[in-house]
Amino acid sequence: MGAVGLGCMPMSWAYSASQQRGDRALRAVHAALDAGVDLLDTADMYGPFTNELLVGRALKGRRERGFVSTKCGLLVGDQHIVANGRPGYVRRACDASLRRLQTDVIDLYQLHRADPEVPVEETWGAMAELVGAGKVRALGLCAVGARAARRPGARTHDGTIRQLERVQQVFPVSAVQAELSVWSPQALESLLPWCADRGVGFLAAMPLGSGFLTGTLTPGQGFEPEDLRARHPRFTAEVMAANQPLVVGLRRVAERHGATPAQVALAWVLHQGPQVVPVPGTKRERWAVENAGAAGLVLTARDLAELDRLPAPQESWD
Secondary structure, three states: OOOOOEEOHHHOOOOOHHHOOHHHHHHHHHHHHHOOOOEEEOOOOOOOOHHHHHHHHHOOOOHHHOEEEEEEOEEEEOOEEEEOOOHHHHHHHHHHHHHHHOOOOEEEEEEOOOOOOOOHHHHHHHHHHHHHOOOEEEEEEEOOOHHHHOOOOOOOOHHHHHHHHHHOOOOOOOEEEEEOEOOEOHHHOOHHHHHHHHOOEEEEEOOOHHHHHHOOOOOOOOOOOOOHHHHOHHHOHHHHHHOHHHHHHHHHHHHHHOOOHHHHHHHHHHOOOOOEEEEOEOOOHHHHHHHHHHHHOOOOHHHHHHHHOOOOOOOOOO
């Protein structure tokens, strides 16, 4: 069975700002490391910048315990996000990330989004230079938005695969990050097979459906204004209520194992291949330890068949 990573984004960005406290986040990272988690996933845009600072503080004196994955290529402005893939910017962004992370080398440096005004080969070439300079160990690519990638008759991740084919000609891709969960399995269609055929790792983003698959969210509970779920079509009271059969199914499987719905959801992701690492986000020590425990949960053929029969969720994620 594989391992579970830790998505650090919710600790300082995008989710429930009133619950984002540095001391709690530090305890959550340390608890995850102690529970066997080693991959910590962040990005310079989260905060912006504060999430990398947090990871740097959390790994102080423990750098050898953590595999650090961060990203570049997106800039956060006032009410908007823009891509920047210019080589000079990539080099400056990497140096700034190294300082915030308090480390000499980034284990996995990911391109968050390609800049439509810069050939992706140029951006990737600058990132490859960072590997040659010893500042980065490996390169990864985050999947483009599914809606942006779609054309009539196209599959969800065709756009990402086109980008991967292009950058692979410049420097090897070590990992791809994309959404994958029991309620968003589209990566299984073409993207995960592409990775498996080439020995490329797969970081499963949002494996718990931004908290919905944990069974801890109540339809109509409301979210803080800056929480991205407050504006997302999957988190209206009506859609959350309509999607409760997903949680019921996860809970039914969990009860047979003495586990939680979240652990079952993560175990399903782990089952998709030895190169798959789910990266659930959390702010709390308790959930970090619980998520790590999913690595020891082995689903039976009955469990998997039951999960495969779960209804498709209402509304699209993208």
